[in-house]
Amino acid sequence: MKYSDRIVNTPPSFVRNILKVTGNPEVISFAGGLPNPISFPIDKLQNSIQHSIEENGPKLFQYSTTAGYLPLREYIANKYNNDFGYEIEADDIIITTGSQEALMLIAQVLVNKGDGIVMEEPGYLGAIQAFNLTEPTFYSATLEDDGLNIEELEKALQNPNIKFIYTVPNFHNPTGITYSKEKRDAIYEVVKKYDVALIEDDPYGDLRWNGEKLPYIGAGRLENSILLGSFSKTVTPGFRLGYIVSKNKELIRHINTAKEAVDLHTNIFAQYVIHDYLVNNAYQEHVDKIISLYREQASAMLNAMEKYFPSTVKYTKPDGGMFIWVTLEEGMSALKLFDKAMEVKVAFVPGDPFYTDKTNVNTFRLNFTNSEPAVIEEGIKRLGKILHEVSAKELV
Amino acid sequence: MKYSDRIVNTPPSFVRNILKVTGNPEVISFAGGLPNPISFPIDKLQNSIQHSIEENGPKLFQYSTTAGYLPLREYIANKYNNDFGYEIEADDIIITTGSQEALMLIAQVLVNKGDGIVMEEPGYLGAIQAFNLTEPTFYSATLEDDGLNIEELEKALQNPNIKFIYTVPNFHNPTGITYSKEKRDAIYEVVKKYDVALIEDDPYGDLRWNGEKLPYIGAGRLENSILLGSFSKTVTPGFRLGYIVSKNKELIRHINTAKEAVDLHTNIFAQYVIHDYLVNNAYQEHVDKIISLYREQASAMLNAMEKYFPSTVKYTKPDGGMFIWVTLEEGMSALKLFDKAMEVKVAFVPGDPFYTDKTNVNTFRLNFTNSEPAVIEEGIKRLGKILHEVSAKELV
Numbered sequence: 001m002k003y004s005d006r007i008v009n010t011p012p013s014f015v016r017n018i019l020k021v022t023g024n025p026e027v028i029s030f031a032g033g034l035p036n037p038i039s040f041p042i043d044k045l046q047n048s049i050q051h052s053i054e055e056n057g058p059k060l061f062q063y064s065t066t067a068g069y070l071p072l073r074e075y076i077a078n079k080y081n082n083d084f085g086y087e088i089e090a091d092d093i094i095i096t097t098g099s100q101e102a103l104m105l106i107a108q109v110l111v112n113k114g115d116g117i118v119m120e121e122p123g124y125l126g127a128i129q130a131f132n133l134t135e136p137t138f139y140s141a142t143l144e145d146d147g148l149n150i151e152e153l154e155k156a157l158q159n160p161n162i163k164f165i166y167t168v169p170n171f172h173n174p175t176g177i178t179y180s181k182e183k184r185d186a187i188y189e190v191v192k193k194y195d196v197a198l199i200e201d202d203p204y205g206d207l208r209w210n211g212e213k214l215p216y217i218g219a220g221r222l223e224n225s226i227l228l229g230s231f232s233k234t235v236t237p238g239f240r241l242g243y244i245v246s247k248n249k250e251l252i253r254h255i256n257t258a259k260e261a262v263d264l265h266t267n268i269f270a271q272y273v274i275h276d277y278l279v280n281n282a283y284q285e286h287v288d289k290i291i292s293l294y295r296e297q298a299s300a301m302l303n304a305m306e307k308y309f310p311s312t313v314k315y316t317k318p319d320g321g322m323f324i325w326v327t328l329e330e331g332m333s334a335l336k337l338f339d340k341a342m343e344v345k346v347a348f349v350p351g352d353p354f355y356t357d358k359t360n361v362n363t364f365r366l367n368f369t370n371s372e373p374a375v376i377e378e379g380i381k382r383l384g385k386i387l388h389e390v391s392a393k394e395l396v
Numbered sequence: 397m398k399y400s401d402r403i404v405n406t407p408p409s410f411v412r413n414i415l416k417v418t419g420n421p422e423v424i425s426f427a428g429g430l431p432n433p434i435s436f437p438i439d440k441l442q443n444s445i446q447h448s449i450e451e452n453g454p455k456l457f458q459y460s461t462t463a464g465y466l467p468l469r470e471y472i473a474n475k476y477n478n479d480f481g482y483e484i485e486a487d488d489i490i491i492t493t494g495s496q497e498a499l500m501l502i503a504q505v506l507v508n509k510g511d512g513i514v515m516e517e518p519g520y521l522g523a524i525q526a527f528n529l530t531e532p533t534f535y536s537a538t539l540e541d542d543g544l545n546i547e548e549l550e551k552a553l554q555n556p557n558i559k560f561i562y563t564v565p566n567f568h569n570p571t572g573i574t575y576s577k578e579k580r581d582a583i584y585e586v587v588k589k590y591d592v593a594l595i596e597d598d599p600y601g602d603l604r605w606n607g608e609k610l611p612y613i614g615a616g617r618l619e620n621s622i623l624l625g626s627f628s629k630t631v632t633p634g635f636r637l638g639y640i641v642s643k644n645k646e647l648i649r650h651i652n653t654a655k656e657a658v659d660l661h662t663n664i665f666a667q668y669v670i671h672d673y674l675v676n677n678a679y680q681e682h683v684d685k686i687i688s689l690y691r692e693q694a695s696a697m698l699n700a701m702e703k704y705f706p707s708t709v710k711y712t713k714p715d716g717g718m719f720i721w722v723t724l725e726e727g728m729s730a731l732k733l734f735d736k737a738m739e740v741k742v743a744f745v746p747g748d749p750f751y752t753d754k755t756n757v758n759t760f761r762l763n764f765t766n767s768e769p770a771v772i773e774e775g776i777k778r779l780g781k782i783l784h785e786v787s788a789k790e791l792v
Contacts, residue, residue, distance in 0.1 A: 001506070001620055002591075003647075004505055004507055004508050006508075007504065010653055010657065037453075042454065046449060049442075053442060057433075058436055058438065061441070061632040061633070061635070062632075062633060062634055063428075063429075063430055063634070097659040098660055100659050100660045101659045108529060110400055112401055112402075113509065115400075126660070130658070133654065163398075195397060224397055236665075237457070239457070239663055239665055240493075240659060240660070248397070258403055258406070261496075261526045262496065262526070262658070263493040263494050263659075264522070265636070267666060269634045270663060
């Protein structure tokens with residue numbers, strides 16, 4: 001059989017292939033993006049399961065509406081209205097099968113083959129995969145320590161048929177950086193001049209251990225703002241619950257139509273249970289526990305990097321989230337380092353899949369949320385040993 | 397903003413709009429395709445939830461693999477091997493977020509814009525919606541009482557770039573018909589000559605109250621066979637669990653890549669729970685209960701139609717499943733009948749959305765699974781009254 005161009009041109013996920021290699025329990029893996037299982041409130045979710053079934057019986061098991069469980073959408077709207085003073089309603093929200101589905105749906109309703117998407121460089125590889133299904137043209141703007149490079153963003157927006165800009169403003173995947181207040185305002189001033197959507201994908205925003213929560217770039221003030229959220233990093237990824245927020249009614253209507261074609265609706269049992277959990281438990285206390293755990297794990301990694309890495313190696317220092325981004329000396333290959341690291345049973349994600357048009361880059365991503373501090377120190381120590389011992393030539 | 401061609405050309409679901417109208421509890425609705433809530437084994441699912449969490453803890457709540465929970469895929473493979481003597485393995489199966497997602501994924505990996513899809517006429521509207529996202533060209537073959545018209549199928553297959561044929565061989569949606577053994581063999585003989593896939597979508601196959609289970613058209617013998625199944629009609633639709641079976645390894649690999657881009661993986665909690673339910677309960681006994689309920693409801697509807705409908709109205713007599721298909725005299729409009737029926741608070745789905753290129757048709761779908769027999773009789777009586785009283789002219 002002959003397959004579609006879109007799938008022939010979509011490589012199978014780099015990260016998922018790495019995860020297969022790292023399935024070996026002897027490997028210290030900084031490769032995945034798995035939340036620490038401590039972040040799953042299993043006992044309380046069990047209570048919410050019982051409680052939801054008692055209260056709503058068959059409704060948890062029947063077909064349901066495409067937009068999602070109304071009380072859950074109301075809860076989400078209230079959260080943003082309370083936290084940021086926005087004026088969001090339940091009808092501005094669609095519950096999705098993880099934020100991954102949200103990314104796919106947005107591209108489906110906006111992008112014709114060849115249309116433009118502006119990506120952060122480096123950018124989230126799951127987004128690149130989801131958008132690829134619509135065969136877009138990618139344009140990049142460099143992601144700096146405080147957010148997108150403004151001149152490059154303006155330049156990218158000059159290209160024809162740009163449909164949207166994709167950003168992860170808080171504790172970015174893969175770099176861990178957070179957009180500054182000033183950069184957010186500067187981006188807003190640029191984007192509002194163009195007829196494009198601005199996606200702010202924010203699965204990690206609640207996981208901040210340093211500094212103050214910042215207002216979004218476009219949410220609450222930009223006509224074509226699309227905000228994405230998720231319960232995967234704060235309650236459970238296994239339930240596959242994310243959501244789209246937009247005040248653009250036409251966009252929401254089209255996304256609803258597309259979602260109906262894609263999976264009719266998201267698992268309604270999971271929506272009832274999460275809603276019950278959120279309204280009957282101290283969610284913030286739970287998140288605070290995750291934050292203090294991740295802060296400790298991030299510190300362990302940063303301290304070990306300070307101690308064991310050569311000073312020529314640069315890396316980010318995140319204020320929250322799950323990732324650190326490492327930059328080797330110019331010309332070095334993170335892929336070659338990966339092969340050497342696997343020999344000493346340490347894994348990470350080489351930077352390549354986070355770029356739409358670069359290969360054999362000198363950057364890589366480290367995840368710190370799924371290993372004990374002592375294991376983190378040991379893994380970084382091994383990586384540092386390679387970086388010191390291997391001659392620069394071997395990595396070029 | 398300018399939206400994509402694919403979404404601008406996808407009308408919002410007819411049926412979902414009807415379901416909004418019929419939200420009124422006074423309306424007798426034969427419109428939806430909802431299983432009777434008696435088909436949800438809630439107590440046993442609760443036991444399986446407890447049991448699965450005790451046995452597997454955080455694994456129910458963590459990220460998981462795209463293909464789905466291995467023991468569930470093994471269970472499904474065994475079921476087909478036992479029932480039909482096939483040789484299916486877990487690796488030939490991908491768990492999907494309902495069969496709706498399966499339909500979307502298949503089109504994504506096979507269809508470029510303009511490529512051909514052969515549909516039954518009439519055909520399942522959810523499939524039309526899912527396929528529409530890839531902007532295909534639809535070709536139709538008439539669905540007769542025993543399956544697709546063979547000459548029309550052969551003729552459709554002459555068109556350029558046909559990628560697949562879509563069928564619902566058992567208790568078809570919307571018509572309720574089942575393909576005969578002879579027609580299955582005849583279709584197999586035609587299809588095997590072409591480099592196309594044959595989709596057999598079978599959510600209702602287990603719900604048979606008359607006659608013997610038949611072998612599939614292509615599954616087990618056709619190289620590019622794709623079989624779809626679902627737990628929505630026999631356990632719970634709320635969990636959104638369906639699956640794809642194909643022995644074509646390259647196809648399965650591409651679908652896996654596409655699914656990863658679409659939602660990473662299907663809710664893993666639901667997969668563990670369904671698997672535990674299936675292996676620890678008498679599934680067939682449960683299905684037998686659903687069958688005897690639906691048989692009684694179908695009889696109630698058919699008896700009432702015999703009693704109250706004019707003899708000029710023709711309809712199918714299903715051996716299982718959830719639907720009956722009604723054909724009015726030539727030239728009459730089911731849409732016009734729908735408006736009159738709503739005046740007496742009875743709803744059904746006019747045939748239009750089940751055709752890719754016809755409107756104002758003289759056919760409509762009745763669902764019998766979600767009303768008590770007495771309510772079914774009352775609803776059909778009201779419909780019959782309209783059909784007798786209204787002059788033919790008013791429906792033209």
